[in-house]
Amino acid sequence: MKAIVYTEGGGPEVLRLTERPLPQPGPGEVRVRVEVSGVNPTDWKSRRGGPPATVAEQVPNQDGAGVVDAVGEGVDPERTGERVWLWEAAWQRADGTAQEYVTLPEAHAVPLPATASLDTGASLGIPAMTAHRALTVAEGGPTRLAPGVLGGRNVLVAGGAGAVGHAAIQLARWAGAFVVATVSNPYKAELARAAGAHHVVDYTAPDPAAEIRRAAPEGVDIVVEVAVAVNSGLDLAVLAPNSVVAYYADTGGAEFTLPVRETFARNLRWHGVLVYTMPDAAKREAVAAVTAALRDGALRSGEESGLPLHRFPLERTADAHAAVEEGAVGKVVVDV
Secondary structure, X not given: OEEEEEOOOOOHHHOEEEEOOOOOOOOOEEEXXXXXXXXXXXXXXXXXXXXXXXXXXXXXXXXXXXXXXXXXXXXXHHXXXXXXXXXXXXXXXXXOOOEOEEEEEHHHEEEOOOOOOHHHHHOOHHHHHHHHHHOOOOOOOOOOOOOOOOOOOEXXXXXXXXXXXXXXHHXXXXXXXXXXXXXXXXXXXXXXXHHOOOEEEEOOOOOHHHHHHHHOOXXXXXXXXXXXXXXXXXXXXXXXXXXXXXXXXXXXXXXOOOOHHHHHHOOOXXXXXXXXXXXXXXXXXXXXXXXXXXXXXXXXXXXXXXXXXXEEEHHHHHHHHHHHHOOOOOEEEEEO
């Protein structure tokens, strides 16, 4: 079978196309014929660092979608032929989704509802699970999103045109929140509105905090933050008492500072989010909620839904990685 691998850290040029033996699923595993592989920032960042010392060669990409074509011991044979979305395929494993077939624990191959496309399935994984975690770390929960559980809460999504931002808008709307998104230009504003944001603010305008406050006069209860080092001042200006900033990236800087008295006096909280190291229970809740949102039609992909797709064939996976590294707006996918 065809696969993309790398054996050293570096730029996209370290990725190469090779032939590998067809893998066989072990106990508790399924083998998936990968149709679409999703590319995330963590994929190129991992590639820059090189494969783990215990791995001879690494197949990149955590997310994807395809069809189960074989199962290992202990797995229900009825899963054969099932359409699935994949998550954390390459976390602490040598085999990501940039190959024709991948074996992985069956819990990481989640049934994909018939109404959801394989493109949507490949766009979930890390972005949707990150968004779910960010929306469920507020004081008092909920720990799992469902229709109505965020009713009465105001959510601010920073970077509403990004993959995580897109998922956060859709999940927050599905859960009943009032959603404000920040963007940097009119095209991204269109995407955030298409995703379902109630109100969109250009953060490059003179006073974005005032605009956010006009939309949410009581303040924001949850911030899904992509650039905490840059936006900490803006977040402080719009947060309601007892609110939380859930940050998941170091876009714009690796450090930030906060005023001690103001943050403790208002009972404000900053909460870091990384899917790979978050509690297993939180991962299970995210998978369940994302699948439920899919069944309800609340998670969608494509430009008409606010998430443009940029497609590359398997042999051009290096170009796909470069596109993500260069900040492509939307979701980069590889047609395997």
